Amino acid sequence: GLRSDLHLPAGRVISLAECRRLAPELDLEGASGGALWYDYQMPLAxxxxxxxxxxxxxxxxxxxxxxxxxxxxxxxxxxxxxxxxxxxxxxxxxxxxxxxxxxxxxxxxxxxxxxxxxxxxxLLLKAVNLVTSRRASGPALVQSNPQGRALVLAPWQGRGLIGTGESAASCGPDDRVVGDEELTGFVSEVNRTFPHLNLRTDEVTMVHRGIVPAVQRNGRLTLRxxxxxxxxxxxxxxxxxxxxxxxxxxxxxxxxxxxxxxxxxxGRPAAASRTSSVPLPGAPAEGSDLVAELLRDHGSWLESLVAHHLAATHGTGSVAIAALASEDSALRSPVAPALPVLHAEVVHAARHEMARTLVDVVTRRTMLGTAGHPGKTIARSCADILSRELRWNAARVSAELDALQAFYEPVTGP
Ligand SMILES: Cc1cc2nc3c(=O)[nH]c(=O)nc-3n(C[C@H](O)[C@H](O)[C@H](O)COP(=O)(O)OP(=O)(O)OC[C@H]3O[C@@H](n4cnc5c(N)ncnc54)[C@H](O)[C@@H]3O)c2cc1C
The missing domain is CATH 3.50.50.60 (FAD/NAD(P)-binding domain)
Incomplete structure (x- = not known):
């Protein structure tokens, strides 16, 4: 169902010299060549x-x-x-x-x-990805860890993201906590796989973790x-x-x-599924220029960088968010100085996207905290907006801030 211009180029085997050119930081001792392939990445799953x-x-x-x-x-x-x-x-x-x-x-x-x-x-195992404060761009690198399993070091939101760590032991669906020891263990596995990184645990800004189905293979637990x-x-x-x-x-x-x-x-007759070809809500019509439309309608206050951010994050949903900010000038400013996320996005999440908690807004509806704790000031400012929208009292605001802190553990955040 994917448009042909969105098809990825074919992968190919590459020489050792090309490996060295593309990834000079890799330790390629003993390697005779490599492979280059293309993949899609979700900026905000x-x-x-x-x-x-x-x-x-x-x-x-x-x-x-x-x-x-x-x-x-x-x-x-x-x-x-x-x-x-x-x-x-x-x-x-x-x-x-x-x-x-x-x-x-x-x-x-x-x-x-x-x-x-x-x-x-x-069977279930715990899977872990690390988001780091290291700036990253260029091709993702894939290397075998000491056990022969591939680890990926990829740029994501401009930072290095490394994964996937897998727990050696099976676990239950609620075993989502990642302790300090587990974090240190995975960081050391990462450093043995990518020695040039020399990653420190205090450079980990967020631990993506979850429980996924597993199987036993060759005496080892691995992803199903x-x-x-x-x-x-x-x-x-x-x-x-x-x-x-x-x-x-x-x-x-x-x-x-x-x-x-x-x-x-x-027992009903049903048409064949169309989900492989019907665009999802938010997808702009082919040939349309959403950023140009946003700037045409709201150019008096909307900066180009913010228009690009709104279009990339919300697709056609950005039109409603920009309209909300147009009506209320207090919602036009960014929540955080370093990010283009508008106050209007927080209000929109509460009013129209069923956000019920601070964690929902910071980690699931906006990109405020998808790569790490946004910091106490931003969290507080977001909680204040939500307290007005969702009628939270002071005790609830405080509980929401604590829950946000707990969400990022074992990383303590800025
Ligand atoms: C660290 C990590 C990295 C990953 N990387 C990749 C990757 O690169 N590529 C890839 O394709 N996949 C990846 N995955 C796997 C992918 O995330 C999962 O396959 C996917 O999320 C599974 O989706 P799901 O909807 O089946 O389950 P979930 O996402 O777990 O959703 C299940 C939902 O059911 C809800 N629920 C549970 N019980 C109840 C109940 N009794 N009542 C109501 N609701 C309930 C839960 O709250 C949850 O929201 C990764 C996973 C992890 C953990």
Missing amino acids: ERLTFAFALAAAAHGAALVNYVEALAPILRDNTVIGVSACDVEGRNETFEIRARVTLNAAGPWARTVMAACGFNRDV GEAQVLDHTRDGLNGLVTMVSVKYTTARLLAERAVDVVVGKL
């Missing part, structure tokens, strides 16, 4: 995920966040929905009825399956390669489908497979 949610809403989905599915509602051998609770509110439970329930709970998929009576042994869609009719339970996803890159295709299984269970 959180905004892309949000675009998928917007697309679902545009096609009739009712979106909720901070709602937890607690247990299946069973009738005979059929799941007819789930009991759920609003984790932010009064913790009251309520029912969500459905003819088919899709369990897409990521590492918690096995917890949901267990609540339905299946104790599937889905194959995604799965499980129709539990085979287990004697109707009305429930589980997805075990292994990559963001292949998530759209897996979702297509899962929805096909769900539609099949509903």
Whole structure:
């Protein structure tokens, strides 16, 4: 479905001399050559995920966040929905009825399956990427770590990002904490793989971490390669489908497979999925120049750098944000002096993007804190805006600031 001008060039094997030219910093002793290939990178995975949610809403989905599915509602051998609770509110439970329930709970998929009576042994491991304060540009480098597994050192948001570290031991879905010892251990693995880096732990600004499906291979725990869609009719339970996803890159295709299984269970005729070719909400029309449009309509106050940032972060959604700032001049200024993120983006996130917490706004809706803690002053200024939008009292503001600090642990931030 991808336009041909967006196809990546083919990869190729390159000589040792070209390796040295492209990556003079690498220790290439013993190497006879290398490989050069191209890949896409997501500047803000959180905004892309949000675009998928917007697309679902545009096609009739009712979106909720901070709602937890607690247990299946069973009738005979059929799941007819789930009991759920609003984790932010009064913790009251309520029912969500459905003819088919899709369990897409990521590492918690096995917890949901267990609540339905299946104790599937889905192995999990902890995966870790480090965002650093090192400035970085140019090609990403890939080297084998001492165990022979590839580590990537890539420029991301102008900084060096290194990953992916994998825990040697299996873990549970809630084992998301990365301790000081784990951080030091991975930094030393990184330095053995890329000796020229000589990275210090105090140069790590953020630890991206998560729990992902794993398998045992050659006596070692490693990432699971194959995604799965499980129709539990085979287990004697109707009305429930589980997805075990292994990559963001292949998530759209897996979702297509899962929805096909769900539609099949509903017994309805359905058109073929179009998600591989229909642009997501926010994608500008082909040939349009969003930045030029923003500057044409708001050029009296909008700087070119900020217009580029708004267009890159929000796509066509930037039009509404610029309009909001046009109406209220207090929202035109950046939240942080070094970043082009506007006060209007914070307000927009609270009013129109279901942001409920400071962590939502700083790490998931804006780029204020996607590469590290934005600093106490910026966090405070953001919390003040949200306290007005979401009617937080002083105790809630303080709790939100603490939760933001905890989000970045073990990195303490500026
Ligand atoms: C450090 C790291 C680096 C990675 N790098 C890459 C990469 O370079 N390329 C790539 O393609 N992939 C990468 N991945 C993998 C990718 O992030 C995952 O495959 C992807 O996020 C899985 O998506 P998911 O929606 O299945 O699960 P998740 O993203 O885990 O989402 C599951 C959601 O379900 C919710 N949930 C759980 N239980 C319940 C419940 N009972 N009720 C309601 N909601 C519930 C959770 O809160 C969560 O929001 C990386 C992962 C990590 C951790």
